[in-house]
Amino acid sequence: MLDDRQTAAPWPAAYPQGYAVVDVETTGLARDDRIISAAVYRLDAQGDVEDHWYTLVNPERDPGPVWIHGLTSDVLEGAPLFPEVAAQLSERLAGRVLVAHNAAFDWSMIAREYARAAVTAPVEQRLCTIALAKELRLPLPNHKLESLAAHFGVVQQRAHHALDDARVLAEAFRPSLHAAARDGVRLPLLECRPLTEWHDSPVTPRAGYRPSQGQGSWRPSRKRPACPYPNPGRYESDKPLMQGMRVAFSGDTSIDRELLEDRAVEAGLHVATSVSRLTSLLVTNDPDSVTSKTVKAKSFGTPILEESAFTHLLRDVARAKSVSVPAPSPSSE
Secondary structure (H helix, E strand, C coil): CCCCCCCCCCCCCCCCCEEEEEEEEECCCCCCCCEEEEEEEEEECCCCEEEEEEEECCCCCCCCCHHHHCCCHHHHCCCCCHHHHHHHHHHHHCCCEEEECCHHHHHHHHHHHHHHCCCCCCCCEEEEHHHHHHHHCCCCCCCCHHHHHHHCCCCCCCCCCHHHHHHHHHHHHHHHHHHHHHHCCCCCEEECCCEEEEEEECCCCCCCCCCCCCEEEEEECCCCCCCCCCCCCCCCCCCCCECCCEEEEECCCCCCHHHHHHHHHHCCCEEECCCCCCCCEEEECCCCCCCHHHHHHHHHCCCEECHHHHHHHHCCCECCCCCCCCCCCCCCC
């Protein structure tokens, strides 16, 4: 295991003062899916465990893939609803950076539950341990939690159990944090944008369950922090994506759009709201559609990729050669 107790320089003053390592188990991956269990390990500024917390959550619907998380309807029937545990969760998240493995997903699920409960999540920043592993250039065979755990000699006991996954991640995050501090690595912190304008709206129920309340929709704040990497230019076929590339999306996506955009941002890409000559690529599942974005992309010669190809490339985005924080502007492009 990496010796994380010694650093070559004093602890970076710009690093956060505390972390909340989070894992949630859910009924699925879609925007109307719900949290069924949640765990939080609170860590101090240097990654030492302060305490931990775990709860089941009644999703008021079918529990989804029981064969993965092991939580049946009978187990969840007497569990508290999310609004009943929101205050306890808030107490453990407040004033800390949310840390998770594929943080875009955990944050999106948590943010939606808070939006349904008409409560604001007390989270301002998140850190994805996949992104941190890439910054550290860890020699991992893939980006699964089990691979990160094995790299640091952390033993998993109950995979896909929120409390054990959070423990494993907390134990793997500490040496990662110390390695970053030792080498002067910039932590890949991202702003957490609260979801707003939640409202109930009826949907066709999924086979096998009857929701006790209407599902809903929401719109996140569109303001994003400036991309810290310069634009390396257009995407080239058969080459990896590179941090700083400007990516625009058009049309429907199989993955929730906000989640897909957050994954792009966490990989170091710039999400643009329009297409210009500076756009590196356009992602669309309907390249023949006559939308303003596809028309502009074709007129500019901007590369166009389908969602499946784009998500495959997101797995290994090349590091930027330099970092430069551009001045903020009223436009996302």
